[in-house]
Amino acid sequence: MSFGQGGPSRGPGGNQTPDWAALADESAARNRRKKWLLIGGGVLATAAVGAIVATAVISAGDKGSTGTGKNARELPAPTDLPNETAEPEPSFSSVAPPPPPDPKDYISDAKKDRAPITVDAFFPGKKLTTGDRVYLKGATQQTKNCAATTKGALGSILVSNGCDQVIRATYSRDGIAVTVGLAVFTTEAQAKKAAQQSSGSIATLSGSGVPAFCPAGSVCRRTSNSYGRYAYFAITGYTSGKDVTKTDKKAYATGDDLTNFTFRQIRHRGELQASAAATAPAG
Incomplete structure (x- = not known):
């Protein structure tokens, strides 16, 4: 059986028996690379989702709306919010009352x-x-x-x-x-x-x-x-x-x-x- 160029490595002595230890090491290395690629991809995906969510929140805050699509509704601008009401202040006449009559007069x-x-x-x-x-x-x-x-x-x-x-x-x-x-x-x-x-x-x-x-x-x-x-x-x-x-x-x-x-x-x-x-x- 021949594997051609790039086939499995042979053991010492040039015999045709595969070097199973080397093959095992190569397989383990490939598995480790795949694992790190998967982990890295997950981190990148998570970061991308977080960025999208953050962007959506910021955009919602900027546009003054909640929800998306048809369910979106406009939030009231600060000037549209009801003003704080206060008790009416008492009013006083600016005209001073006349002084009482002087009995001696x-x-x-x-x-x-x-x-x-x-x-x-x-x-x-x-x-x-x-x-x-x-x-x-x-x-x-x-x-x-x-x-x-x-x-x-x-x-x-x-x-x-x-x-x-x-x-x-x-x-x-x-x-x-x-x-x-x-x-x-x-x-x-x-x-x-x-x-x-x-x-x-x-x-x-x-x-x-x-x-x-x-x-x-x-x-x-x-x-x-x-x-x-x-x-x-x-x-x-x-x-x-x-x-x-x-x-x-x-x-x-x-x-x-x-x-x-x-x-x-x-x-x-x-x-x-x-x-x-x-x-x-x-x-």
């Missing part, structure tokens, strides 16, 4: 001070309670004859500054009496000037349980002040005729209680009118 000029002027508007009730002190109200009077309610130079001062009217009220407690005279003017400037020029005093007003006090020659305490278009004067003395001294805390406290009350009543008058103006409908 309504007691500083007769054009605004339109509330009735009466004894009860300033000195209501039958008594006045301040802390633990209770004062009984005595006689009262309201008159347009301003000069007739005074003693000394005060009458002419009131008249020269345009006094419209005077309200008087007397209070008493523990043998001490106080008469307060409230003089009404058209403007604040008139009332302030009358209080600054004050001389003499308001005349005492007795009756309704209060005897005459501060007779001629006795020493009594006299005060004057103003607020808005009102000037108020007070005279304080003992109903027994005893003189009031500068160290007489009891008499001074009584006079201060009544003048402070008068001031609060004037101020309250302004507050009531300012409040009414603030709540009145615009017209």
Whole structure:
């Protein structure tokens, strides 16, 4: 049997017996080459598939679609996505509200001070309670004859500054009496000037349980002040005729209680009118 050129190798000695060991080695080498070729091909195929998949994913991301063929659908572009909603922010008016009326404006000029002027508007009730002190109200009077309610130079001062009217009220407690005279003017400037020029005093007003006090020659305490278009004067003395001294805390406290009350009543008058103006409908 002849295998021709390239046939199987012969063993040593030139005999025709095949060299089976060499043939086995050649077969094993061929098998190893085929195996490596198969492995290499698989790796290359896997890499190729991965590249294709990656390319498909990138392409899908670029084109903004999902699926392939007829099943493909367009993904919304970022600008097509719904915007994040937020709670509506509160809105505020750019126009500042007007400031509340100043109560003093309504007691500083007769054009605004339109509330009735009466004894009860300033000195209501039958008594006045301040802390633990209770004062009984005595006689009262309201008159347009301003000069007739005074003693000394005060009458002419009131008249020269345009006094419209005077309200008087007397209070008493523990043998001490106080008469307060409230003089009404058209403007604040008139009332302030009358209080600054004050001389003499308001005349005492007795009756309704209060005897005459501060007779001629006795020493009594006299005060004057103003607020808005009102000037108020007070005279304080003992109903027994005893003189009031500068160290007489009891008499001074009584006079201060009544003048402070008068001031609060004037101020309250302004507050009531300012409040009414603030709540009145615009017209």
